[in-house]
Amino acid sequence: MRYAILALVPLLSACSFSFMKFDNEPVVQAAYANGATKNKVIATGGKPDSEVSIPEIKGTCLNYTLRKDGETMPFYIAFDKSGNRKHYGYISCQDARVKGVFKQ
Known part of the structure; x- marks a missing residue:
């Protein structure tokens, strides 16, 4: 049984x-x-797919869709009111909000 688990890891x-x-x-x-x-x-990255206001950080969040080798991946970058990066990751701004990323 333990070998079956090892086969699943990759x-x-x-x-x-x-x-x-x-x-x-x-x-x-x-x-x-x-x-x-x-x-x-x-x-550098060009115009985002969308930009949303993020009141929790008093800033905005940019949504991008990354494309490579026929695959797509969401990517967000959030900025404070001064335009400095606060958060980023491989999900959308909306998903980051739902996960509580922007909570202070």
Whole structure:
């Protein structure tokens, strides 16, 4: 039985780490960068799919859809009112809000 569990690990990890293929995308690199700002991210990553207000951080959140090798992945970057990056990740702004990412 324990060998069956070991056989599942590669399958589960492949799904869990599929986002890593997007790590070199320009908008992701811009979000990861030290001192990332809204202006720098948009200049690098282009116009987002949408922008939503995030009252919890008194700022905004940009939604992007990353595309590579026929796959898509949501990616969000949230900024405070000064345009400084506060949060980012491989989900949408709406999902981040539901998960409580923006709660102070």
